[in-house]
Every structure is written in C-alpha cells, then in structure tokens.
Amino acid sequence: MSSHNASHKNQPIERRQFDTLIIGAGGGGLRASLQLAEADLSVAVVSKVFPTRSHTVAAQGGMNAALANVLPDNWHWHMFDTVKGSDYLGDQDAIEYMCRAAPKAVYELEHFGVPFSRLDNGKIYQRAFGGQSQDFGGDQAARTCAAADRTGHAILHSLYQQNIRAKTHFFDEYFAVDLLKDDEGHVLGAVIFNIHDGQIVVIEAKTTLLATGGAGQLYKTTTNALINTGDGLGMAMRAGIPLQDMEFFQFHPTGIAGRGMLITEGARGEGGYLVNGDGERLMERYAPKSKDLASRDVVSRAIAVEVREGRGCGPNKDHVMLKLDHLGEEVIQKRLPGIRQTCITFLGIDPAEAPIPVYPTAHYTMGGIPTNRYGQVVVPVKDTPEEPVQGLYAAGECACVSVHGANRLGGNSLLDILVFGRAAANHIIDYLKENKYHRVIDEKIINKVVENVKRYDLNGKQSNNPSAVPIEKVATLRKELKQVMEDHCSVFRNEEILKEGVEKVEQLVQRMKNVKIDDQSFTFNTAKVEAFELENLMACALATMHCAYARKESRGAHSRTDFTERDDKSWMRHSLYSYENGLDYKPVRTKPMSVESFPPKPRVY
Numbered sequence: 001m002s003s004h005n006a007s008h009k010n011q012p013i014e015r016r017q018f019d020t021l022i023i024g025a026g027g028g029g030l031r032a033s034l035q036l037a038e039a040d041l042s043v044a045v046v047s048k049v050f051p052t053r054s055h056t057v058a059a060q061g062g063m064n065a066a067l068a069n070v071l072p073d074n075w076h077w078h079m080f081d082t083v084k085g086s087d088y089l090g091d092q093d094a095i096e097y098m099c100r101a102a103p104k105a106v107y108e109l110e111h112f113g114v115p116f117s118r119l120d121n122g123k124i125y126q127r128a129f130g131g132q133s134q135d136f137g138g139d140q141a142a143r144t145c146a147a148a149d150r151t152g153h154a155i156l157h158s159l160y161q162q163n164i165r166a167k168t169h170f171f172d173e174y175f176a177v178d179l180l181k182d183d184e185g186h187v188l189g190a191v192i193f194n195i196h197d198g199q200i201v202v203i204e205a206k207t208t209l210l211a212t213g214g215a216g217q218l219y220k221t222t223t224n225a226l227i228n229t230g231d232g233l234g235m236a237m238r239a240g241i242p243l244q245d246m247e248f249f250q251f252h253p254t255g256i257a258g259r260g261m262l263i264t265e266g267a268r269g270e271g272g273y274l275v276n277g278d279g280e281r282l283m284e285r286y287a288p289k290s291k292d293l294a295s296r297d298v299v300s301r302a303i304a305v306e307v308r309e310g311r312g313c314g315p316n317k318d319h320v321m322l323k324l325d326h327l328g329e330e331v332i333q334k335r336l337p338g339i340r341q342t343c344i345t346f347l348g349i350d351p352a353e354a355p356i357p358v359y360p361t362a363h364y365t366m367g368g369i370p371t372n373r374y375g376q377v378v379v380p381v382k383d384t385p386e387e388p389v390q391g392l393y394a395a396g397e398c399a400c401v402s403v404h405g406a407n408r409l410g411g412n413s414l415l416d417i418l419v420f421g422r423a424a425a426n427h428i429i430d431y432l433k434e435n436k437y438h439r440v441i442d443e444k445i446i447n448k449v450v451e452n453v454k455r456y457d458l459n460g461k462q463s464n465n466p467s468a469v470p471i472e473k474v475a476t477l478r479k480e481l482k483q484v485m486e487d488h489c490s491v492f493r494n495e496e497i498l499k500e501g502v503e504k505v506e507q508l509v510q511r512m513k514n515v516k517i518d519d520q521s522f523t524f525n526t527a528k529v530e531a532f533e534l535e536n537l538m539a540c541a542l543a544t545m546h547c548a549y550a551r552k553e554s555r556g557a558h559s560r561t562d563f564t565e566r567d568d569k570s571w572m573r574h575s576l577y578s579y580e581n582g583l584d585y586k587p588v589r590t591k592p593m594s595v596e597s598f599p600p601k602p603r604v605y
C-alpha cells in the first residue's frame, strides 16, 4: 500500500475540458445531459455511484401530469393543487411552467422507452395521489402516471440508455468535492476525484449544473439512500451561495415504522387507509374530505398526534397501521408489487393478508440551491433579490426553484427533476451560443481547491495530536448529527427544542474540524468519501436549524407548537442562509406567467 501511496502523490493532476459539467446522474442530471448531448455539446456527467444506482431509481408511486386519462383534469387544477400544497410558499411562475410542461414531459419519457402501466384502452394509467383535486378543490383527481410501483426505476434506466446512445461522457464513481469559482463570481467547473484510485481530476467547464439530489441522510430514520448527503448543497454553501427554505423538510407519512423503507403514497391512492390502535380510520377526523389522500404534512402530523395521545399500535403504541388487505391480492400484485416484496422481505408481512406498521419518516428536501425557472442559480445582489450566478445551474432535488414551497405533493418531484433538468439544459444551450470560449482560470484558484481535496489524505498520520484537541471520528459525529436532527427538527417543533438544536448543530460543526480518518489508502477510500459527505450534511443541518428556529409560524412541513398559525403578513417569504450573511429573506413570486395569481387561503383537505 505504501508504495502505491507514494507513487500516487507524484501523479500529475489530470485536467479535462467540457462545454458542460453535470454533477449527478439521477433523473435531473440525465434529462439535462441528454438534451445537451443531443445538441452536440460536449457534456460530462459525474456521479459518485454508477448512474442507475442514483436515488431516482427508488421512486415508486409515479409522476404527475394532467393527462385526464382516468378522470377530468387540466394543468390549471394541477397548478392550483401545487400552490395550495406548497402552503402558498411556492413561486407561482415556476409552478405554472412545470404544470403546463408536465404532459409533454410524460410523453417524452414514453418515447424514450419508459414502460408506463396502461389502462384497458391503451392510454397511460393514472392513479390518485395526495392533494390532488378536480376543479379547484373539488373531487379527487387521478393525476399520477406510474410504471407499477417502480416508476423511478423505469425512468432512470430509460434515460441512461438514451444518454449512452447520445454519447454523453460519464465519470462513474467519481466524487465531486468543490466548485471552481473565479474572483468575478463565474463558476468554471469543479474538482473531483476517482473513488477507485484517488486520482484527482480538474474539470474545466463553461457551464456547471448541480444535480446532486437531496439530503435525507440528515435524519436517523429516512426513506433516502445512503448517498443522499446533500453534497451539492454543501458545495454551493462553500461557494458563497445561500441555501433556500431549508426548514421545510418533508416527512413521508408511511415509512415502515422504525426502519424507514418507503411504502408509496400510491398504496393509499389504490384505496389503502390508515388505522390507529383503536382500529379507527383516523384520517376521517383530520381531513374529512380527502381523508388518507390529504397532503403529506397533514397526514404525517395526524399520525404523530395519534401516537402522542396514546392511540398508537403495537406493544409500545409507537406507530399506526396501513391497511391494504381489503384491496385483494390481484390489485396489490398488479399495482404495488414492489412494496409487497419490500414488506415480505423486511417485515415478513404480506400486505395482501395483514396491515403494515408505519410512521412518518424523513423523505424529501424541499429547500435547496435557489434557482429561477431556467435552472440558473440565483443570489441576492445589493437591492435585487435574484441575480444569476454566471455559469452555474442547479436542477432536481438539490435545487429550490421553488415549485414545492413548504410542502411537496407526491408525484411532483419526478416531474420537477425532468421539467427543470430539460429547462436548464435549454438555457445552457443558449448561454453557450453567446459564451463560446472557456474563461481562463487562475492557477491559484485551482491549487486552493486541490489542496482542499487532499486534506484528509495524510491527516490520520499527522495525528500525534500536539494541541491535545480530541480527535473526532466521522461515524460518531454522523450518528450524533442524525439524532440531533431527529430530536430537534422533525414533524413538530418549538422555540426551546429548536434553540437547543441550533446550539448542538453549531457544536458538531466545530467538532467536524478535528476529524481524522484512519484509512490513508487511495483505493476505494470510502472513509474519505464519508468525511466529505458529512461536511456537506453539516452545512445542510446548519441552514435547516437556523431557518427553522427563525421562522415563527406554522406553514407546510414546518409545524411549530408555539406558533400554530400560518402568518402570511410576516412570513410569506423565502428563507436564505449562508455562511457569510447568516439569515436573509426574499419575496415569494406570487405572479404566475400567464394566469391570475392564487391568493393565500386557509388550507383544508
């Protein structure tokens, strides 16, 4: 090993140039790369895992579009539901854009080869999902297009194959550490390393798109993959870009209790419902009209209240039950085969025969890197709330456009990643027509980032600890962080819990500086990867806690027991948090592109 290390140290750093660098090979990244590769641009996609292992592959229930294949529907109702679902924090221009683009996005996927489930008449099957209505708050709609309960799998594999055909250049199993940004604020690429052998590569790009997905690993119990560590959000923060609306973290009502695997909302869309310890169908009390298909924040709170008030199930009364057995084996096998298998494998329960124990579980990062509807990353400059950062784009779960506001509707994320992945690519294509050449990068900027990438390489060896600072371990800090987030920033929050949470996260951020890693090899050094990931999670946690502590109202997923009402007068605004400026705010874009604005109303389901 030591000779390998020695030779590695002398290895020259590789340099590559591309028109566009995309960090992330989930649905957002691959939709963008396909558009760019088809426009004959040179595009590199970097992914820390093999592309088809990105979290998009795990998406179950489906993708929303007002196709009206099952029940009457149109994009304007979809827009209304999304604005209402967002608890009026979503930007209405972006929401209009997304809902209008939705049918096209679905048909494009169909042409890329996604095997959507079908109705008997051959049209794409659509199921009911939470928060969907007809006619501005009328009856339930059925808007979610699905490939059984493996929709993300079908989408991601189709997009990957299309990219191979279009000759996208992939850097598989490379870890992106930081962006390259010059003194004038242009982003010029990033520095990455090969997880396989530690080789550092500097990628110079005229445009860079962050598509790194969410940060669900912030929490102890989560539906998210281990790779969802908010890396792009950390990179943005370190490049001086604030994160937006991080206090809004979605808890999915039906994670398998205590373990976190997701049971899709599609299970309730197919007719499943929740029961408490008394055998009562609990949602009838909380959402008389929509019942189990109220939006996720509403259902999650209902379950948490039932458990808190002693009406939970099981010996510890710490969960509720999701009942599907009345649907019959045939429906379950046809529409929900994946979750049936999950339950049999992890619980030994067949949902065709017995109910599933569930509890709200961390699921989706509503906040993220602020962008406009063209995917450009935007920051406040002097008196203007939004100015684009030159050369930098973001799309997918890492971005905050913001179409989900304070609460995302199920089925709207697959839609978001595809619509805005494509929109960002289209904007990049135009930008590159005007900006044909690579900007020259000062070597000092590159060297600084490269040194940063190397900083864990020898730090375990140097640790005879002269300053007597205690050495910190990644695994310990990560465990503590996830517990702090679970205890201090979950479904219900209040002043005291949040204040303590802020202090605890601040302490963890300080302790992170003393991390040393034992593994000093360059071959599949997962300890190093985990250290970088934890730094990114710390950045996300800091932003989340500060924004949550400051927001003194209840809106969407941010529910405070000490400020139980939504306060549109003081708080209908987006939070921003950066290392340099701490907290800041900017207005919600309430004006849509072409239709009239939906003014805030009480949100009942």
Ligand SMILES: Cc1cc2nc3c(=O)[nH]c(=O)nc-3n(C[C@H](O)[C@H](O)[C@H](O)COP(=O)(O)OP(=O)(O)OC[C@H]3O[C@@H](n4cnc5c(N)ncnc54)[C@H](O)[C@@H]3O)c2cc1C
Pocket (backbone or CB within 6 Å): 023, 024, 025, 026, 027, 028, 029, 046, 047, 048, 049, 051, 054, 055, 056, 057, 058, 059, 060, 061, 062, 063, 064, 151, 152, 174, 175, 176, 177, 211, 212, 213, 214, 223, 224, 225, 227, 228, 231, 232, 262, 264, 363, 364, 395, 396, 397, 398, 410, 411, 412, 413, 414, 415, 417
């Ligand atoms: C279990 C589950 C089920 C879901 N079901 C649905 C559903 O039915 N409908 C719906 O609309 N939404 C659903 N969602 C949400 C939706 O799937 C995600 O929000 C969406 O797929 C995210 O896509 P993305 O392209 O932004 O990122 P991801 O698919 O998460 O991909 C992120 C990419 O970034 C790469 N990456 C990250 N950091 C780095 C780094 N430092 N260096 C290099 N590469 C990096 C990763 O390798 C990966 O390729 C679900 C989510 C989960 C967790």
